[in-house]
Amino acid sequence: MTIAIRFAGISKQYGTFQALNDVSFNVAEGDFFALLGPNGAGKTTLISILGGLTHASCGEVTVMGHDVQRDYRQARRAVGIVPQELVFDPFFTVRETLQFQSGYFGLRSNDDWIDEILANLGLSEKADTNMRALSGGMKRRVMVAQALVHRPPVIVLDEPTAGVDVALRQTLWAFIRRLNTDGHTIVLTTHYLEEAEELCNRIAMLKQGRLIALEEKHQLMNRGRSRSLLLKLSSDTLPESLQGKLIGRTDDGYLELKLPDCSALEQILATLGNAGISVRDIQISKPDLEDIFLEMMQTPAPSLS
Amino acid sequence: MTGFYTLFYKEILRFWKVSFQTVAAPVLTSLLYLLVFAHVLDAHVEPYPGVRYTAFLIPGLAMMTLLQNAFANTSSSLIQSKITGNIVYILLPPLSHLEFFSAYVLAAMLRGLMVGTGVFIAALYFAIPSFAYPLWILAFALIGSATMAMLGIIAGIWAEKFDQLAAFQNFLIMPLTFLSGVFYSVHSLPAFWQQVSHANPVFYIIDGFRYGFFGVSDASPWLSLGVTGSCAVVLAAGTLRLLASGYKLRH
Ligand SMILES: Nc1ncnc2c1ncn2[C@@H]1O[C@H](COP(=O)(O)OP(=O)(O)OP(=O)(O)O)[C@@H](O)[C@H]1O
């Protein structure tokens, strides 16, 4: 396994405020990696340190083996970052913006690749439009395009889908997935956890500047709260023996019961049958990443470092 | 090289796309000065023997405009990029601080020289100054524009808001350029103000520049070259250090 990004003991102090506290982890080459955490957790700060926009108070970051401070030229060539804030240069058109960005990375004739990016992000028709005249979502697409002009092996997207419509989200993710299949390493932050759940293979969680989880997605998904069973019944009252399993009631009249494993299901249904209660509807809910995320953020977990 | 060249070209395009405001407007303003001062003073003042006031004024005005525009180019470009946030797109690529420095400085020098030349050409309508030593003219035009371009980088990096930049411009750049002998020969000033003028580096830029035209000046052109050249070297070193440290650009 080759390491694409290595964060080693990163801390960041803003005055007396500790934005990052001894964060260490690796992202492997080819990973589709989610960096999750509530507002203010330190995700953007970590990404800024990776891109050389911010200096860490202590610790080291390497991208594809290049230190972001000492070998900043190689490190910056290896990474493409989509910043979280919507920023653009109002003086130029979309194509000019991308041509300049290519030039800054030392690429002279990059138009074929620029056209391909534009087509994949649904921007072909806007290529010669001034940046000022684009809608917010389109500006964000240009920001994604800007991060890709130099075909970086590592692509970092800081909330790329904020303010982007459903259709583009689909095309954006299809494009990013293709890049990932082609061998690019992807790091993503998002507050839409279903996106992370669907796309990523590894997940890190930050909370108040500390790393509190770092796992393969399937491992993480198996943690936390077990499944639960949602039932709509002919009667409102449960048999006595099932009372203890009741977790709650939904507004639309379902009863929610604990379901530690699937064998419990048969037993519950049998008990109901014996009591003469018929089942009108049944659903089994699995905890999704959002449930696990909320649970992890609530419990004061020790820091992993 | 491509990185430097692209940034240089972008900085040129940035002012050229709005050249009405960045090139034509300053030329017009200088012509208005020329019109008013020349009309009022031409008959009364002869700054150097045999040199008409209008002819005397032209190089000074051209240089003053050149200086102000070189400063405006770097400083406004940087503060705009910082405030809109698009400076990240210059900070994320593998541009060295030397590339950053040369691209911004050279583009600002180009704007300064264009505007200065514009003023000069338009002013020929009023009077034709002589061209005693063209190499001195060129030397001081280059040093002057580079100096102000670097000051503009420093101001653009330091300022966090437009009004801070305006303060830098109004309380430092404007007094330095206005009190540098653009409108008069410092020989005509009382002794005290002559002393004060000689402490102003911009005085030497204007004075040396004018020497190139008329072959006479208040100070020796070599002294002016020494003073302005050393100022430029010190500023270059300081600006490069500032950029290398990432001061106010990379937290
Ligand atoms: N330049 C700065 N000066 C002072 N504090 C800062 C600065 N930048 C960030 N912070 C603080 O550092 C903390 C982490 O911020 P960061 O932007 O990294 O959070 P985030 O995880 O990206 O949050 P979000 O999900 O809202 O984007 C916040 O408390 C923020 O206020």
Ligand SMILES: [Mg+2]
């Ligand atoms: Mg953020």
